[in-house]
Amino acid sequence: MTDLLYVNGGTPLSGEITVRGAKNFVSKAMVAALLGEGPSVLRNVPQIRDVAVVTGLLELHGVTVTADDGTLHLDPSNVESAHVADIDAHARSSRIPILFCGPLLHRLGEAFIPDLGGCRIGDRPINYHLDILRQFGAVVDKREGGIHIRAPRRLQGTKIALPYPSVGATEQLLLTAVRAEGLTELSNAAIEPEIMDLINVLQKMGAIISVDTDRVIRIEGVDRLNGFQHTALSDRIEAASWASAALATGGDIYVRGATQPEMTAFLNTFRKVGGEFTVDDDGIRFFHPGGDLRSIVLETDVHPGFMTDWQQPLVVALTQAKGLSIVHETVYENRFGFTDALRGMGATIQVYKECLGGWPCRFGQRNFYHSAVISGPTPLAAADIEVPDLRGGFSHLIAALAAKGTSSVRGISLIDRGYEHFMDKLGALGADFSRD
Ligand SMILES: CC(=O)N[C@H]1[C@@H](OP(=O)(O)OP(=O)(O)OC[C@H]2O[C@@H](n3ccc(=O)[nH]c3=O)[C@H](O)[C@@H]2O)O[C@H](CO)[C@@H](O)[C@@H]1O
Numbered sequence: 001m002t003d004l005l006y007v008n009g010g011t012p013l014s015g016e017i018t019v020r021g022a023k024n025f026v027s028k029a030m031v032a033a034l035l036g037e038g039p040s041v042l043r044n045v046p047q048i049r050d051v052a053v054v055t056g057l058l059e060l061h062g063v064t065v066t067a068d069d070g071t072l073h074l075d076p077s078n079v080e081s082a083h084v085a086d087i088d089a090h091a092r093s094s095r096i097p098i099l100f101c102g103p104l105l106h107r108l109g110e111a112f113i114p115d116l117g118g119c120r121i122g123d124r125p126i127n128y129h130l131d132i133l134r135q136f137g138a139v140v141d142k143r144e145g146g147i148h149i150r151a152p153r154r155l156q157g158t159k160i161a162l163p164y165p166s167v168g169a170t171e172q173l174l175l176t177a178v179r180a181e182g183l184t185e186l187s188n189a190a191i192e193p194e195i196m197d198l199i200n201v202l203q204k205m206g207a208i209i210s211v212d213t214d215r216v217i218r219i220e221g222v223d224r225l226n227g228f229q230h231t232a233l234s235d236r237i238e239a240a241s242w243a244s245a246a247l248a249t250g251g252d253i254y255v256r257g258a259t260q261p262e263m264t265a266f267l268n269t270f271r272k273v274g275g276e277f278t279v280d281d282d283g284i285r286f287f288h289p290g291g292d293l294r295s296i297v298l299e300t301d302v303h304p305g306f307m308t309d310w311q312q313p314l315v316v317a318l319t320q321a322k323g324l325s326i327v328h329e330t331v332y333e334n335r336f337g338f339t340d341a342l343r344g345m346g347a348t349i350q351v352y353k354e355c356l357g358g359w360p361c362r363f364g365q366r367n368f369y370h371s372a373v374i375s376g377p378t379p380l381a382a383a384d385i386e387v388p389d390l391r392g393g394f395s396h397l398i399a400a401l402a403a404k405g406t407s408s409v410r411g412i413s414l415i416d417r418g419y420e421h422f423m424d425k426l427g428a429l430g431a432d433f434s435r436d
């Protein structure tokens with residue numbers, strides 16, 4: 001089977017789908033299992049490629065991982081004796097390998113971390129990660145194909161302020177500080193719900209972590225941690241992606257598993273655009289109530305703001321809103337490349353280097369096209385599209401579903417990295433497509 005999907009668009013998506021645990025949490029909780037002396041159990045795990053990649057990396061380091069219908073059993077008892085070979089095979093497959101640093105330094109005193117993958121939506125440097133590790137006392141050497149890192153003695157707690165509330169760097173600090181000697185304080189920390197759930201996991205394992213309201217996290221290092229049992233929080237990015245698909249196609253989707261508290265900023269925006277939703281104990285129904293959608297001014301931000309990963313799917317719905325919408329992307333400098341394909345389908349979208357519609361951000365006065373102006377509504381026409389990255393790819397899929405005619409979408413396996421069984425879900429929602 002090729003990596004190509006033919007999508008016959010123009011039909012509203014309607015029906016029910018289920019989202020399971022968050023991609024951006026599950027992979028980190030799996031790494032946390034490396035810190036425990038006993039086995040861990042993680043529930044509500046989706047079958048996505050990022051989980052398979054982290055499973056492969058953990059197994060390489062001697063962790064036994066068994067999967068049973070959405071439950072992972074992770075046993076790290078053999079990590080010390082593992083023979084790590086062929087780590088290069090895991091290079092460029094996701095961003096998670098960098099988070100192995102702290103746990104491996106505590107267990108083995110050294111590690112080789114292959115070059116990272118993940119979506120190409122900006123430069124995505126790892127300077128904050130390396131600064132953090134060095135401040136704990138680790139020695140980092142750049143090598144061909146990755147970095148070698150070692151801890152000449154036990155890592156020491158430290159005081160760090162992040163230049164920007166990076167999700168990954170905050171997780172790096174947490175996974176390192178919990179077993180470092182003494183106190184660690186992080187200012188300007190990221191506080192995304194997925195990070196809070198990682199803190200829940202670490203606390204279950206025996207860590208002592210407090211989170212203040214002003215983005216300050218304090219950790220008292222402990223000598224040993226146990227395994228954990230935990231049910232992953234739900235994937236708010238996948239939920240918002242299906243919500244945007246409902247809006248763009250004029251449909252009605254019940255997302256079982258979607259939760260309100262982690263989606264407040266998205267739900268406010270969804271309502272301002274003219275979408276409607278109802279929340280119950282098991283999920284959220286997202287629907288287009290008929291009539292015109294409204295244009296908006298939107299800025300992506302760190303939590304509790306409107307998250308950047310929600311931006312790309314929503315932009316497709318904004319092509320169907322009446323008037324001029326402005327979207328200012330402040331998290332990544334290069335996350336509008338996916339709009340080229342939308343323009344090719346008939347959307348009117350201009351991108352700008354200026355910080356439009358909000359506060360000046362880190363990317364202003366530089367060479368980054370990080371603001372977009374979308375003029376709508378414009379009917380979308382079928383086209384031949386190539387998936388550029390995970391969210392951009394899902395956005396293209398939504399555009400193809402909203403467009404009249406048959407589009408070909410190439411490179412759809414990229415979407416498997418973060419959307420569980422997305423083709424089954426499309427089928428359940430009445431989409432008309434076939435795989436080549
Ligand atoms: C696997 C995972 O959880 N991915 C998420 C995580 O990515 P990730 O953890 O990579 O994102 P970060 O929050 O670290 O990145 C935010 C910004 O900080 C910059 N930065 C980051 C680290 C660093 O060492 N130096 C640096 O300059 C990045 O280039 C980016 O501009 O959070 C992002 C922001 O919510 C989400 O879009 C991603 O889906």
Ligand SMILES: C=C(OP(=O)(O)O)C(=O)O
Nearest residue numbers: 095118119309390391418
């Ligand atoms: C940017 C994303 O993921 P990653 O950090 O894994 O590339 C995403 O999930 O949209």
